[in-house]
Amino acid sequence: LFRNRLEFYAAAKVASSFPVPDLPEVAFAGRSNVGKSSLLNALTRQWGVVRTSDKPGHTRTINFFKLGTKLNLVDLPGYGFAYAKEEVKDAWEELVKEYVTTRSALQRVCLLVDTKWGMKPRDHELIGLMEKSQTKYQIVLTKTDAVPPMDVARRAMQIEENLKANRSIVQPLMIVSSRSGAGIRCLRTALAKISRF
Ligand code: GDP
Numbered sequence: 463l464f465r466n467r468l469e470f471y472a473a474a475k476v477a478s479s480f481p482v483p484d485l486p487e488v489a490f491a492g493r494s495n496v497g498k499s500s501l502l503n504a505l506t507r508q509w510g511v512v513r514t515s516d517k518p519g520h521t522r523t524i525n526f527f528k529l530g531t532k533l534n535l536v537d538l539p540g541y542g543f544a545y546a547k548e549e550v551k552d553a554w555e556e557l558v559k560e561y562v563t564t565r566s567a568l569q570r571v572c573l574l575v576d577t578k579w580g581m582k583p584r585d586h587e588l589i590g591l592m593e594k595s596q597t598k599y600q601i602v603l604t605k606t607d608a609v610p611p612m613d614v615a616r617r618a619m620q621i622e623e624n625l626k627a628n629r630s631i632v633q634p635l636m637i638v639s640s641r642s643g644a645g646i647r648c649l650r651t652a653l654a655k656i657s658r659f
Pocket of ligand 1: 493494495496497498499500501540604605606607608638639640641642
Protein backbone atom coordinates (compact mmCIF):
# COMPACT_ATOMS: atom_id res chain seq x y z
CA LEU A 463 0.00 0.00 0.00
CA PHE A 464 2.63 2.53 1.03
CA ARG A 465 4.50 2.05 -2.24
CA ASN A 466 1.73 4.00 -3.93
CA ARG A 467 2.48 7.58 -4.77
CA LEU A 468 1.42 10.07 -2.12
CA GLU A 469 -0.27 13.12 -3.51
CA PHE A 470 -1.69 16.18 -1.80
CA TYR A 471 -5.12 16.94 -3.19
CA ALA A 472 -7.12 19.20 -0.91
CA ALA A 473 -6.97 21.49 2.10
CA ALA A 474 -10.05 22.55 4.00
CA LYS A 475 -10.55 25.40 6.41
CA VAL A 476 -14.29 24.87 6.60
CA ALA A 477 -16.41 21.75 6.36
CA SER A 478 -18.04 22.90 3.15
CA SER A 479 -14.69 22.55 1.39
CA PHE A 480 -14.03 18.94 2.36
CA PRO A 481 -13.46 17.07 -0.90
CA VAL A 482 -16.11 14.67 -2.15
CA PRO A 483 -15.40 11.31 -0.44
CA ASP A 484 -14.07 8.83 -3.00
CA LEU A 485 -11.82 6.43 -1.09
CA PRO A 486 -11.64 5.07 2.45
CA GLU A 487 -9.96 7.58 4.74
CA VAL A 488 -7.60 7.32 7.67
CA ALA A 489 -7.06 10.48 9.68
CA PHE A 490 -4.11 11.31 11.94
CA ALA A 491 -4.69 13.41 15.01
CA GLY A 492 -2.81 14.44 18.11
CA ARG A 493 -1.27 17.25 20.06
CA SER A 494 1.25 19.36 18.26
CA ASN A 495 4.77 17.98 18.60
CA VAL A 496 3.47 14.46 19.22
CA GLY A 497 5.50 13.23 16.22
CA LYS A 498 2.77 13.22 13.56
CA SER A 499 4.89 14.52 10.71
CA SER A 500 7.68 12.13 11.56
CA LEU A 501 5.26 9.21 11.67
CA LEU A 502 3.66 10.10 8.35
CA ASN A 503 7.12 10.37 6.92
CA ALA A 504 8.15 7.00 8.32
CA LEU A 505 4.96 5.40 7.00
CA THR A 506 5.01 6.85 3.50
CA ARG A 507 8.66 7.84 3.02
CA GLN A 508 7.24 10.64 0.86
CA TRP A 509 5.89 12.99 3.43
CA GLY A 510 8.69 15.54 3.18
CA VAL A 511 7.80 16.05 -0.46
CA VAL A 512 4.16 16.94 0.03
CA ARG A 513 3.84 18.21 3.54
CA THR A 514 2.30 21.64 4.06
CA SER A 515 3.18 23.49 7.20
CA ASP A 516 0.98 23.38 10.28
CA LYS A 517 3.38 25.13 12.55
CA PRO A 518 2.07 27.77 14.95
CA GLY A 519 1.06 30.98 13.29
CA HIS A 520 0.27 29.37 9.96
CA THR A 521 -3.23 28.80 8.71
CA ARG A 522 -4.42 25.52 10.06
CA THR A 523 -6.34 23.30 7.74
CA ILE A 524 -7.33 19.70 7.34
CA ASN A 525 -5.11 18.34 4.59
CA PHE A 526 -6.12 15.47 2.33
CA PHE A 527 -3.67 13.15 0.58
CA LYS A 528 -4.10 10.25 -1.78
CA LEU A 529 -2.08 7.06 -1.66
CA GLY A 530 -2.55 6.04 -5.26
CA THR A 531 -6.16 4.99 -5.68
CA LYS A 532 -6.20 2.91 -2.51
CA LEU A 533 -6.53 5.11 0.53
CA ASN A 534 -6.79 8.73 1.55
CA LEU A 535 -4.64 9.97 4.39
CA VAL A 536 -5.95 12.96 6.27
CA ASP A 537 -3.77 15.20 8.37
CA LEU A 538 -5.77 16.88 11.12
CA PRO A 539 -4.27 20.04 12.60
CA GLY A 540 -2.28 19.41 15.77
CA TYR A 541 -3.83 20.79 18.91
CA GLY A 542 -2.66 22.00 22.28
CA PHE A 543 -0.53 25.04 21.58
CA ALA A 544 -0.55 26.64 25.00
CA TYR A 545 -0.77 30.04 23.36
CA ALA A 546 -3.48 29.29 20.81
CA LYS A 547 -6.06 32.04 20.99
CA GLU A 548 -9.57 31.09 22.03
CA GLU A 549 -11.05 31.80 18.62
CA VAL A 550 -8.37 29.65 16.97
CA LYS A 551 -9.21 26.85 19.36
CA ASP A 552 -12.93 27.20 18.67
CA ALA A 553 -12.40 27.13 14.93
CA TRP A 554 -10.22 24.05 15.26
CA GLU A 555 -12.79 22.33 17.37
CA GLU A 556 -15.63 23.03 15.00
CA LEU A 557 -13.69 21.87 11.98
CA VAL A 558 -12.35 18.68 13.52
CA LYS A 559 -15.66 17.96 15.20
CA GLU A 560 -17.45 18.30 11.90
CA TYR A 561 -14.89 16.08 10.20
CA VAL A 562 -14.80 13.21 12.72
CA THR A 563 -18.53 13.16 13.31
CA THR A 564 -19.89 13.50 9.78
CA ARG A 565 -17.30 12.22 7.33
CA SER A 566 -18.78 9.17 5.64
CA ALA A 567 -15.47 7.94 4.17
CA LEU A 568 -13.68 8.03 7.53
CA GLN A 569 -12.73 4.50 8.52
CA ARG A 570 -10.21 5.15 11.25
CA VAL A 571 -8.65 7.91 13.30
CA CYS A 572 -5.12 7.27 14.46
CA LEU A 573 -4.83 9.29 17.64
CA LEU A 574 -1.16 9.83 18.36
CA VAL A 575 -0.09 10.03 21.99
CA ASP A 576 3.44 10.76 23.17
CA THR A 577 4.51 7.76 25.26
CA LYS A 578 6.29 9.95 27.72
CA TRP A 579 3.36 12.26 28.44
CA GLY A 580 0.31 10.09 27.96
CA MET A 581 -3.19 11.32 27.20
CA LYS A 582 -4.15 14.91 27.92
CA PRO A 583 -7.55 16.62 28.24
CA ARG A 584 -7.69 17.54 24.54
CA ASP A 585 -7.11 13.90 23.61
CA HIS A 586 -10.01 12.90 25.82
CA GLU A 587 -12.16 15.60 24.21
CA LEU A 588 -11.50 14.13 20.80
CA ILE A 589 -12.20 10.62 22.07
CA GLY A 590 -15.50 11.88 23.47
CA LEU A 591 -16.46 13.15 20.02
CA MET A 592 -15.51 9.90 18.34
CA GLU A 593 -17.49 7.91 20.83
CA LYS A 594 -20.55 9.99 20.18
CA SER A 595 -20.30 9.46 16.46
CA GLN A 596 -19.06 5.86 16.75
CA THR A 597 -15.94 6.66 14.76
CA LYS A 598 -13.37 3.90 14.97
CA TYR A 599 -10.07 5.01 16.43
CA GLN A 600 -6.75 3.63 17.40
CA ILE A 601 -4.24 5.02 19.86
CA VAL A 602 -0.70 5.17 18.50
CA LEU A 603 1.95 5.62 21.15
CA THR A 604 4.82 7.60 19.63
CA LYS A 605 8.53 8.14 20.36
CA THR A 606 8.87 4.86 22.23
CA ASP A 607 12.63 4.95 21.67
CA ALA A 608 12.78 7.87 24.10
CA VAL A 609 11.49 6.02 27.18
CA PRO A 610 12.58 2.79 28.90
CA PRO A 611 10.66 -0.33 27.75
CA MET A 612 9.09 -0.74 31.19
CA ASP A 613 7.56 2.72 30.93
CA VAL A 614 6.24 1.98 27.44
CA ALA A 615 4.51 -1.12 28.77
CA ARG A 616 3.15 0.76 31.75
CA ARG A 617 1.78 3.54 29.54
CA ALA A 618 0.18 1.05 27.15
CA MET A 619 -1.52 -0.76 30.03
CA GLN A 620 -2.74 2.48 31.56
CA ILE A 621 -4.31 3.60 28.28
CA GLU A 622 -5.91 0.24 27.57
CA GLU A 623 -7.42 0.25 31.03
CA ASN A 624 -8.71 3.75 30.41
CA LEU A 625 -10.44 2.87 27.15
CA LYS A 626 -11.81 -0.47 28.17
CA ALA A 627 -15.39 0.72 28.22
CA ASN A 628 -15.37 1.57 24.50
CA ARG A 629 -14.23 -1.73 23.10
CA SER A 630 -16.58 -1.66 20.13
CA ILE A 631 -14.88 1.28 18.44
CA VAL A 632 -11.36 1.15 19.84
CA GLN A 633 -8.87 -0.68 17.65
CA PRO A 634 -5.71 -2.30 19.02
CA LEU A 635 -3.13 0.06 20.45
CA MET A 636 -0.01 0.57 18.36
CA ILE A 637 3.43 1.28 19.74
CA VAL A 638 5.78 3.03 17.35
CA SER A 639 8.99 4.95 16.99
CA SER A 640 9.62 6.88 13.80
CA ARG A 641 13.23 7.20 14.85
CA SER A 642 13.99 3.51 15.35
CA GLY A 643 11.32 2.26 12.96
CA ALA A 644 9.76 0.06 15.64
CA GLY A 645 6.10 -0.72 15.01
CA ILE A 646 5.95 1.06 11.66
CA ARG A 647 5.40 -2.09 9.62
CA CYS A 648 2.74 -3.22 12.02
CA LEU A 649 0.85 0.06 11.61
CA ARG A 650 1.23 -0.16 7.82
CA THR A 651 -0.34 -3.63 7.89
CA ALA A 652 -3.23 -2.39 10.02
CA LEU A 653 -3.90 0.48 7.63
CA ALA A 654 -3.60 -1.70 4.54
CA LYS A 655 -6.62 -3.63 5.78
CA ILE A 656 -8.70 -0.47 5.46
CA SER A 657 -7.54 0.40 1.95
CA ARG A 658 -9.31 -0.46 -1.26
CA PHE A 659 -7.62 -3.37 -2.97
P1 GDP B 1 4.34 17.01 14.90
O1 GDP B 1 4.31 18.41 15.41
O2 GDP B 1 3.33 16.17 15.61
O3 GDP B 1 4.24 16.89 13.42
O4 GDP B 1 5.73 16.38 15.38
P2 GDP B 1 7.11 16.19 14.58
O5 GDP B 1 7.05 14.99 13.75
O6 GDP B 1 7.47 17.47 13.93
O7 GDP B 1 8.08 15.87 15.80
C1 GDP B 1 8.16 16.71 16.94
C2 GDP B 1 9.48 16.49 17.65
O8 GDP B 1 9.56 15.14 18.13
C3 GDP B 1 10.69 16.65 16.74
O9 GDP B 1 11.70 17.26 17.50
C4 GDP B 1 11.06 15.24 16.36
O10 GDP B 1 12.44 15.10 16.10
C5 GDP B 1 10.67 14.47 17.60
N1 GDP B 1 10.28 13.09 17.25
C6 GDP B 1 9.39 12.70 16.32
N2 GDP B 1 9.29 11.36 16.24
C7 GDP B 1 10.17 10.87 17.15
C8 GDP B 1 10.54 9.53 17.56
O11 GDP B 1 10.07 8.49 17.05
N3 GDP B 1 11.48 9.44 18.56
C9 GDP B 1 12.03 10.53 19.14
N4 GDP B 1 12.92 10.33 20.10
N5 GDP B 1 11.70 11.78 18.77
C10 GDP B 1 10.79 11.96 17.80
